Amino acid sequence: QSALTQPASVSGSPGQSITISCTGTSSDVGGYNYVSWYQQHPGKAPKLMIYEVSNRPSGVPDRFSGSKSGNTASLTISGLQAEDEADYYCSSYTSSSTLVVFGGGTKLTVL
Amino acid sequence: QVQLQESGPGLVKPSQTLSLTCTVSGGSISSGGYYWSWIRQHPGKGLEWIGYIYYSGSTYYNPSLKSRVTISVDTSKNQFSLKLSSVTAADTAVYYCARGGDDYGNWFDPWGQGTLVTVSS
Numbered sequence: 001q002s003a004l005t006q007p008a009s010v011s012g013s014p015g016q017s018i019t020i021s022c023t024g025t026s027s028d029v030g031g032y033n034y035v036s037w038y039q040q041h042p043g044k045a046p047k048l049m050i051y052e053v054s055n056r057p058s059g060v061p062d063r064f065s066g067s068k069s070g071n072t073a074s075l076t077i078s079g080l081q082a083e084d085e086a087d088y089y090c091s092s093y094t095s096s097s098t099l100v101v102f103g104g105g106t107k108l109t110v111l
Numbered sequence: 112q113v114q115l116q117e118s119g120p121g122l123v124k125p126s127q128t129l130s131l132t133c134t135v136s137g138g139s140i141s142s143g144g145y146y147w148s149w150i151r152q153h154p155g156k157g158l159e160w161i162g163y164i165y166y167s168g169s170t171y172y173n174p175s176l177k178s179r180v181t182i183s184v185d186t187s188k189n190q191f192s193l194k195l196s197s198v199t200a201a202d203t204a205v206y207y208c209a210r211g212g213d214d215y216g217n218w219f220d221p222w223g224q225g226t227l228v229t230v231s232s
Contacts, residue, residue, distance in 0.1 A: 034217040051218035097174045100160035
């Protein structure tokens, strides 16, 4: 069981918007602005999409945005495109001895 | 542009030690305050943080693996390494190396391509 809770799957049609949630505790998501999001296509390495809750690395489309409210962080993808179909993982720093926790991952299907 | 590449045996026998190396190119391990990290992914499963080494040499490990893990750095070769002892089939996974952000690895970027390690006799 992962430390951060994500929905197993979400889906949307091209052009629509979807949101993936990532729920933790006050020891991780809620306590620090150190939430990051990763996109992983089958057989590929994860790719950083969002860091420190809402910052986009250079080269990541502005269709990807991040936010946080309390112990829940969210990744929103607007204007869905076929190439957005992938697994998405959230991660957070934690004050526990584990230091880094990941969510279980969410499979995004573009219908 | 920093790039990372894992290398090491793809097959390890039970009870032996898994050894992997990550070679960093396009930047120096010792030049900045990054956390050089190992992360694994069991087949069809999510990501699990194994540990990281700060550029100064300080190490931090996942408590669930701490008794079996050693991460070290060779700045002369611009490499860092992972050793996981007493492996079992449960250690079969894709192992990734990644650069972690300068605040206790608050993000991971870039990642290596990953290497599948199978534990089997």
